[in-house]
Amino acid sequence: MxxxxxxxxxxxERRATLIRDDRSYRRDIQAPLSPAEIKAEKIVRDIRALEASTIWKQEHASVPHPFPGMEFLTGRxxxxxxxxxxxxxKMPKGALLHAHLDATVNSEFLLKLALQQPALHVKVPQTITLSNVDSxxxxxxALPLDQYSNALSVTxxxxxxxxxxxxxxxxAAFDPSLGGPTGFDKWVIGALMINPTEAYNTHSTIxxxxxxxxxxxxxSAGLIRFAPIFPEYIRExxxxxxxxxIMYIEARINFLYKTMIGEDGEDNIPHREWLVTFDRVLNEVQENMKRQGREGEFIGARIIYTTIRFITPEELEWYLEDCIALKKEFPHLIAGFDLVGNENELIPLIDYIQPLLKFRARQKEEGVDIPFIFHAGETLGDGSAADMNVYDAILLGTKRIxxxxxxxxxxxxxDLCRERGIALEVCPISNEILRLCSSMPMHPLPILLNNGVPVALSSDDPSVFGNMGLTFDFFQVLVSSEVSGLSTLRQFARDSxxxxxxxxxxxxxxxxxxEHQWESFIEGVVST
Structure with missing residues (x-):
C-alpha cells in the first residue's frame, strides 16, 4: 500500500470513528438490528431515496414547491x-402519549354525531353571508326540551x-348560495380545523x-361535552x-369545565361521570377486541388530568383536589397532571409553584401518586417565561415534558433528561403548523436524538391538523433526515x-x- x-x-478510519462517537448517545443505535431488520432498513431507505428524487421533485399543480418534510398541510x-x-x-406505533382528547376525532365524524342529536342547537352573532361565512x-x-327553538335558519x-x-x-335551511347543507358542513368543519391558507398566509404569526x-x-366544546356524544366520541x-x-393511550382531558351537559340539556354531569363513561367505553372496546382475538392490539388507555394556564393559583387548588379525588376513586385511569395552553401568553409554571408544591404534599397525605407531566418549552423564546418553564418542570419532577x-x-x-429518563413528547406536525418551524428539516428533533434524549412521537391535536393517528408524524420525521431510519422509528415506538x-x-x-408486532411488521416490509 x-x-x-x-x-x-x-x-x-478517523472519520468513521468521529461520526460514530458523535452519534454515540443516540438511542436508536444501541440495539443491534436483526438480519431481517437490516434488510427492511435498506428497503425503506431505498424507497425514501427514490421518492425523494421522483414524487418530491416533480411539478404538482397544487403543490408549488414540493420537498420531503415540507409544510404538512400543503403536502398532505x-x-x-x-x-x-x-x-x-402498518407499523406498530406503541403508545400515543400526547394527544388532547378534544381534538382526536375526525371533524366530519363529530359533525355526523352532532346531526343525530335533536337537542343540539347553534347560534351566531350575525346572519351568515357570503362575505362573512369564513369568519x-x-x-x-344542547338545550332542554322546553327551550327548543322554532327558528329555521342562520342565513x-x-x-x-x-x-x-x-x-x-x-x-337544512343553509342558503343555497352558500352551498346549502353541504355548505353548512363545510362551514362547521372549517371552524374545527386549520387549513393551509390559515396556517401559512393569513395566520402566519404564532x-x-x-x-x-x-x-x-x-x-368543538359544545359538541363533545354533551353526554350522548361523549362516549361515541371516545369510542371513535x-x-x-x-x-x-396504536396499542396504548394517555389522553389529556381538559377538566376546566366543571360539568358536562346531560341528555336532558342541563349542565349537571360532574367530572366523576366523565371518568365512568371513559372507563365503560374503554372496557367495551377491549372486550370487543378480545372477542375478535385481537386483545394485544389495544392494551388500554389512561387520562392525564389537565386544566388551562389562565386560571389563578387559588383556582388551581380546586382542580388539584379534584384530581386527587378522582385518582382515589379511579386509580387505574388517572395517569398524571398537566397545565395546558399557549405558554407564550398564559401563566408560567413558576406562578403556580405554591399550589403545585402543596399538591405533592397532599398526595402523600392521601396515599396517591399523580406524576406531573408538564407542557414546557413549546416556544421560540430564549429566556422567556415560556422557555423558563422547562426549568420548573424539571425541578417539580415532571415524568415527561x-x-x-x-x-x-x-x-x-x-443531560438531565437523558440521565433521569425524562422523555420528550415531541409533536412535529403540531410544532410546524403552530409556526415554531417552517418545515420538518427545520425542526430541532435531530438535536434531541443526537444528545440521547428519549422521545415519544405524538400527534397533539390531530383533528385540528388532519394528522390522524401517528403515521403522518412518523413519516415527516423519517423523510427529513438522512441519519434517521426504520431503527429510529422503532426506538420511538418502544420508548413510548x-x-x-x-x-x-x-x-x-x-x-x-x-416486539412480536414489530417482527411481523418487519417480515411484511421485507416481503414487499
Missing amino acids: SSTESDLAEYQ NLILQTKLFKILS ILPEFR ETSYEPGTWVSIQNAR AKIWEKFTSTFIV FFKTSIEDG GHGYSVVKHPKIM LEFSTLNSEEKQHAIAIW
Whole structure:
C-alpha cells in the first residue's frame, strides 16, 4: 500500500470513528438490528431515496414547491400517494402519549354525531353571508326540551343574532348560495380545523395561528361535552387509534369545565361521570377486541388530568383536589397532571409553584401518586417565561415534558433528561403548523436524538391538523433526515411504552406484545 493510500485509509478510519462517537448517545443505535431488520432498513431507505428524487421533485399543480418534510398541510395529499406512507401506516406505533382528547376525532365524524342529536342547537352573532361565512364561528349547545327553538335558519336576513337554531334546521335551511347543507358542513368543519391558507398566509404569526387554534376548541366544546356524544366520541378515538397501530393511550382531558351537559340539556354531569363513561367505553372496546382475538392490539388507555394556564393559583387548588379525588376513586385511569395552553401568553409554571408544591404534599397525605407531566418549552423564546418553564418542570419532577421545543437551548436540561429518563413528547406536525418551524428539516428533533434524549412521537391535536393517528408524524420525521431510519422509528415506538405511566410489569407485557408486532411488521416490509 502506498503512503497516499495509507493516509487515505487512516483518514477514513478517523472519520468513521468521529461520526460514530458523535452519534454515540443516540438511542436508536444501541440495539443491534436483526438480519431481517437490516434488510427492511435498506428497503425503506431505498424507497425514501427514490421518492425523494421522483414524487418530491416533480411539478404538482397544487403543490408549488414540493420537498420531503415540507409544510404538512400543503403536502398532505402527496404524502398519501407515497409507498413509504403505506408502509408506515402498518407499523406498530406503541403508545400515543400526547394527544388532547378534544381534538382526536375526525371533524366530519363529530359533525355526523352532532346531526343525530335533536337537542343540539347553534347560534351566531350575525346572519351568515357570503362575505362573512369564513369568519363567523358557530356556537353549539344542547338545550332542554322546553327551550327548543322554532327558528329555521342562520342565513336568512330575518335571523335575529344570538338566537338558537336546531342544528338540523340550520343545516337544512343553509342558503343555497352558500352551498346549502353541504355548505353548512363545510362551514362547521372549517371552524374545527386549520387549513393551509390559515396556517401559512393569513395566520402566519404564532399569535395569529394560536388564536385560530384556540377557536377550534371553543367550537368543538359544545359538541363533545354533551353526554350522548361523549362516549361515541371516545369510542371513535380508540377505534381509529387501533387502526393506525396504536396499542396504548394517555389522553389529556381538559377538566376546566366543571360539568358536562346531560341528555336532558342541563349542565349537571360532574367530572366523576366523565371518568365512568371513559372507563365503560374503554372496557367495551377491549372486550370487543378480545372477542375478535385481537386483545394485544389495544392494551388500554389512561387520562392525564389537565386544566388551562389562565386560571389563578387559588383556582388551581380546586382542580388539584379534584384530581386527587378522582385518582382515589379511579386509580387505574388517572395517569398524571398537566397545565395546558399557549405558554407564550398564559401563566408560567413558576406562578403556580405554591399550589403545585402543596399538591405533592397532599398526595402523600392521601396515599396517591399523580406524576406531573408538564407542557414546557413549546416556544421560540430564549429566556422567556415560556422557555423558563422547562426549568420548573424539571425541578417539580415532571415524568415527561410535553413538546419541549426549546429544550435544545439548554444543554444541562438535555443531560438531565437523558440521565433521569425524562422523555420528550415531541409533536412535529403540531410544532410546524403552530409556526415554531417552517418545515420538518427545520425542526430541532435531530438535536434531541443526537444528545440521547428519549422521545415519544405524538400527534397533539390531530383533528385540528388532519394528522390522524401517528403515521403522518412518523413519516415527516423519517423523510427529513438522512441519519434517521426504520431503527429510529422503532426506538420511538418502544420508548413510548418504556416512558409511559404503566408499571414495570405492565410495561414488560406491553413491550413483549409490541416486539412480536414489530417482527411481523418487519417480515411484511421485507416481503414487499
